[in-house]
Amino acid sequence: MATKTRFNGGELVRFGLFATIVTALLAAVGLVTTFGERDIIGGVLSVGSIFLFGVAVGAAFLLTRRNSGAPWAIRLVGGTLLGLFTSILPLLIVLLAEPLGLRRFLPNISPDLIAIMTFGQGVAGLPILVLIFAVAGLLGAVLALLSASVRRPLFAGLLVVFVVGLLSETIILSWGNQGLGLAIRRVAFAARGLSPLGALLLFLLVAGINALWNWRSGWVRERIGALPPAPRQGLRWGGIALGILVLLFLPVLLRSYLTEVINNVGLYILMGLGLNIVVGFAGLLDLGYVAFYAIGAYTMGILTSTGRLGLAGLTWWEALPIAVLMAITAGVILGVPVLRMRGDYLAIVTLGFGEIIRILATSDFLAPLTGGPQGVLQIPNVPFFGMSLIKPEHLYYLILAGCLLAFFVSWRLRDSRMGRQWMAMREDEDVAEAMGINLVKTKLLAFATGAAFSGLSGTILAAKLNSVFPHSMSLYVSINVLCLIIIGGMGSLPGVIVGALLLIGLPELLREFAEYRMLMYGVLLILIMLSRPEGFWPSEVAKRELHAREEVAVTGNANTAG
Amino acid sequence: MIENLRKRLRNLSALDVTLWIFRLFIIVIVIWGIIGTVSRNPLNMGAAQWRDLIVAGLAQGSLYALIALGYTMVYGVLLMINFSHGEFFMAGIFTATVFVAIPLDQAGLWNRYPLPSLLLVGLVSMATSMGVAVLTERVAYRPLRRAPRLVPLITAIGASFFWQYFFRGLYGSGITAFPTVQALEGQWTVVGFQIGKAQVAVMIASLILLVALYTFVMRTKTGRAMRAVSENKDVAALMGIDVDRIIVITFAVGAAMAGAAGVLYGLLYRQVHFFMGFVPGIKAFTAAVLGGIGSVPGAALGGLFLGLFEAIAPNLVLGGLGIPGTNQLKDVVAFTMLVLILMFRPQGLLGERLGRHKA
Numbered sequence: 001m002a003t004k005t006r007f008n009g010g011e012l013v014r015f016g017l018f019a020t021i022v023t024a025l026l027a028a029v030g031l032v033t034t035f036g037e038r039d040i041i042g043g044v045l046s047v048g049s050i051f052l053f054g055v056a057v058g059a060a061f062l063l064t065r066r067n068s069g070a071p072w073a074i075r076l077v078g079g080t081l082l083g084l085f086t087s088i089l090p091l092l093i094v095l096l097a098e099p100l101g102l103r104r105f106l107p108n109i110s111p112d113l114i115a116i117m118t119f120g121q122g123v124a125g126l127p128i129l130v131l132i133f134a135v136a137g138l139l140g141a142v143l144a145l146l147s148a149s150v151r152r153p154l155f156a157g158l159l160v161v162f163v164v165g166l167l168s169e170t171i172i173l174s175w176g177n178q179g180l181g182l183a184i185r186r187v188a189f190a191a192r193g194l195s196p197l198g199a200l201l202l203f204l205l206v207a208g209i210n211a212l213w214n215w216r217s218g219w220v221r222e223r224i225g226a227l228p229p230a231p232r233q234g235l236r237w238g239g240i241a242l243g244i245l246v247l248l249f250l251p252v253l254l255r256s257y258l259t260e261v262i263n264n265v266g267l268y269i270l271m272g273l274g275l276n277i278v279v280g281f282a283g284l285l286d287l288g289y290v291a292f293y294a295i296g297a298y299t300m301g302i303l304t305s306t307g308r309l310g311l312a313g314l315t316w317w318e319a320l321p322i323a324v325l326m327a328i329t330a331g332v333i334l335g336v337p338v339l340r341m342r343g344d345y346l347a348i349v350t351l352g353f354g355e356i357i358r359i360l361a362t363s364d365f366l367a368p369l370t371g372g373p374q375g376v377l378q379i380p381n382v383p384f385f386g387m388s389l390i391k392p393e394h395l396y397y398l399i400l401a402g403c404l405l406a407f408f409v410s411w412r413l414r415d416s417r418m419g420r421q422w423m424a425m426r427e428d429e430d431v432a433e434a435m436g437i438n439l440v441k442t443k444l445l446a447f448a449t450g451a452a453f454s455g456l457s458g459t460i461l462a463a464k465l466n467s468v469f470p471h472s473m474s475l476y477v478s479i480n481v482l483c484l485i486i487i488g489g490m491g492s493l494p495g496v497i498v499g500a501l502l503l504i505g506l507p508e509l510l511r512e513f514a515e516y517r518m519l520m521y522g523v524l525l526i527l528i529m530l531s532r533p534e535g536f537w538p539s540e541v542a543k544r545e546l547h548a549r550e551e552v553a554v555t556g557n558a559n560t561a562g
Numbered sequence: 563m564i565e566n567l568r569k570r571l572r573n574l575s576a577l578d579v580t581l582w583i584f585r586l587f588i589i590v591i592v593i594w595g596i597i598g599t600v601s602r603n604p605l606n607m608g609a610a611q612w613r614d615l616i617v618a619g620l621a622q623g624s625l626y627a628l629i630a631l632g633y634t635m636v637y638g639v640l641l642m643i644n645f646s647h648g649e650f651f652m653a654g655i656f657t658a659t660v661f662v663a664i665p666l667d668q669a670g671l672w673n674r675y676p677l678p679s680l681l682l683v684g685l686v687s688m689a690t691s692m693g694v695a696v697l698t699e700r701v702a703y704r705p706l707r708r709a710p711r712l713v714p715l716i717t718a719i720g721a722s723f724f725w726q727y728f729f730r731g732l733y734g735s736g737i738t739a740f741p742t743v744q745a746l747e748g749q750w751t752v753v754g755f756q757i758g759k760a761q762v763a764v765m766i767a768s769l770i771l772l773v774a775l776y777t778f779v780m781r782t783k784t785g786r787a788m789r790a791v792s793e794n795k796d797v798a799a800l801m802g803i804d805v806d807r808i809i810v811i812t813f814a815v816g817a818a819m820a821g822a823a824g825v826l827y828g829l830l831y832r833q834v835h836f837f838m839g840f841v842p843g844i845k846a847f848t849a850a851v852l853g854g855i856g857s858v859p860g861a862a863l864g865g866l867f868l869g870l871f872e873a874i875a876p877n878l879v880l881g882g883l884g885i886p887g888t889n890q891l892k893d894v895v896a897f898t899m900l901v902l903i904l905m906f907r908p909q910g911l912l913g914e915r916l917g918r919h920k921a
Contacts, residue, residue, distance in 0.1 A: 337905050349904055352901060364890060522725075
């Protein structure tokens with residue numbers, strides 16, 4: 001490729017077309033407007049503007065990298081041209097929105113959007129729009145031209161500024177009201193988002209640390225590698241101890257609101273660990289996973305409720321084994337019919353099961369038991385040595401205990417005989433059976449274990465909300481859980497946590513996400529499957545397997561070269 | 563003879579016994595329910611109401627049949643459940659309603675020239691569905707031809723949610739009314755039967771489309787190539803068939819049928835929204851499995867049968883068991899049916915027995 005010195009003009013047009021269409025669609029779908037209020041740097045840069053101009057930057061970056069043989073001046077011009085190209089459809093939208101009455105068809109091409117795109121100046125703002133698109137393209141090209149040692153700290157700094165700016169509202173709410181927090185807030189944060197000065201300082205800080213790390217990381221690793229085994233063990237245990245300490249004091253650190261968010265994430269981690277056994281270990285794609293969550297929650301609700309539907313009036317702890325047992329039983333019962341189904345069929349049948357459970361819970365048929373659409377109310381809190389766990393800070397420890405238990409069980413199961421049977425089954429059922437694995441037992445155990453975790457999560461949910469509603473048992477719960485284990489990495493335990501934090505935690509903090517959550521999940525699922533099927537935090541096995549071919553190719557090349 | 567029976571009994575596993583017990587249980591419940599309904603008539607339904615249910619079921623079933631074609635054809639060539647097929651259906655009619663039907667209605671042309679208007683809506687709907695399908699195939703499925711089977715299935719789920727929320731963002735989250743066609747209001751009397759005009763139109767249109775598709779698959783060169791690809795991709799490629807092209811055509815044709823079904827849905831239910839593809843999609847998949855996945859006449863038969871079953875069974879079976887609110891349980895009946903078919907006759911009504919690599 002290095003010999004190619006000409007700039008590929010056809011590629012420029014193709015990239016430009018792609019970028020302009022995507023940018024126009026992002027605007028038409030409403031992302032630019034909805035996220036226009038979410039400032040990263042107060043008054044300067046919002047997430048909406050990143051949606052508007054980001055595609056141009058990205059496309060110019062890719063284009064410039066693909067034409068690495070051309071002289072740098074031409075590549076810069078190419079990037080700028082690409083930016084100009086990208087501005088075509090957005091320009092047309094602004095110009096034609098009024099005369100064609102586009103809003104009748106596409107409600108999101110609203111005056112708000114036009115105002116954002118013209119910077120509130122009407123037609124006079126259009127040259128600015130075009131200019132910014134050109135600059136965005138140029139920026140992409142410049143980023144691609146920088147050497148890796150400059151680019152890495154730059155990206156790290158930008159990323160951290162982006163994340164902190166994105167979450168600035170939560171950060172201010174949680175820590176910015178007194179003492180040191182207030183002082184930092186005055187300097188670094190604007191009314192919305194970071195202040196320009198704060199953004200700059202943060203960027204310099206992170207970029208500096210990153211550059212330093214890139215420079216000295218080899219040395220640090222060498223020093224650790226050179227340590228005798230005993231201190232190395234100590235270092236490891238020290239790390240673990242620090243982790244446990246942080247987990248224990250997290251609610252103190254996070255305050256009420258963020259703890260509530262972490263609690264929701266925790267419930268999903270619990271479910272994710274369960275589904276990870278079914279999908280990640282055993283390879284059984286279950287889309288009706290919410291059924292067990294519902295069964296756990298409803299059983300808990302019916303057994304403990306002090307309201308009209310309460311049957312037994314048990315305490316949470318007394319009802320816990322029964323509810324989990326119910327979930328396990330349901331797992332086995334729903335598992336039997338699908339024992340002989342594979343892949344696609346299994347997915348669609350389990351999806352059917354999930355819907356059946358939800359419809360039944362809502363229906364008049366089971367209303368005397370489940371309360372129909374109103375659900376089960378008046379579920380008491382979890383009693384704990386004389387006090388009742390009602391505040392999020394208290395529930396946090398319950399959820400943490402559940403998660404740690406599930407994590408431990410998953411971890412031990414993964415390397416056990418059972419875990420290896422599951423993985424053998426995942427790779428090839430026929431071969432596994434030929435090796436003497438009892439498929440019926442193995443599959444049912446996977447379903448049962450998964451159902452147990454999900455049921456446990458449901459019981460906590462019932463006590464947390466003090467009620468159970470059928471509409472919180474929708475298909476979306478199953479899809480959310482599936483997405484988070486896929487994005488974290490199928491079969492990977494830390495992946496579940498990463499996935500849950502990203503997919504459940506982030507949308508909770510950013511209310512704009514609500515509407516576009518599933519849109520982004522859809523894109524994420526496709527992108528992950530296309531580019532990184534092992535997920536963000538892959539398990540060792542998946543990494544090895546999915547990249548085995550590349551390694552073979554590399555060593556093969558090395559051999560021919562040698 | 564007896565020796566043979568003993569041998570079979572010895573080979574019977576615990577799982578088989580469980581499944582047999584389950585099967586008997588279902589049969590007993592169904593018969594019990596039917597007897598209950600016939601003897602006591604708990605819902606107080608007369609002949610006229612049953613007839614209406616049957617007609618509605620058949621109209622609904624012909625919709626399922628049209629959508630099921632897409633599932634069946636794609637499954638035939640790729641051995642993959644195209645999870646986002648229901649979204650192709652939604653994309654077509656949603657777009658056509660917003661950009662064609664409503665403006666035509668506002669211009670007053672809709673009821674003045676109903677047939678050309680409907681044809682135009684149909685064309686736009688089919689074209690949009692095809693576009694969405696081809697794009698999905700190109701981006702989300704084609705790069706994964708050789709990937710493990712779970713991978714394309716997950717992208718299909720992703721594509722499904724992407725399209726749903728993409729169109730939700732584009733056209734809004736509310737329910738959009740599909741303009742009423744006055745020519746199809748009211749009822750016709752056919753040999754003493756009163757049948758809604760819209761339902762008759764839906765059934766006739768579906769029949770025409772089904773026949774046209776069947777002819778396409780059985781008679782044309784492309785159709786033959788399609789069947790060859792579904793028999794064996796590698797051999798088909800050796801015979802000079804461009805497999806990728808045939809797969810794209812299969813997606814496009816299936817999506818076109820879904821787009822046409824969208825117009826019929828609009829006629830029947832007079833509303834469109836972003837979520838409308840999901841449940842009909844699963845139902846149509848059930849219909850495809852019921853008829854025998856991979857078989858075009860099977861999909862048609864399965865669709866009709868499912869529509870009919872879904873309309874009648876809640877009242878006939880569940881009503882007789884004394885279960886209240888039977889109509890809420892329509893979807894439960896359909897999903898249960900899917901599970902039962904897959905358990906006991908995975909090859910469906912018309913399908914050949916699937917090899918283990920296919921099931």
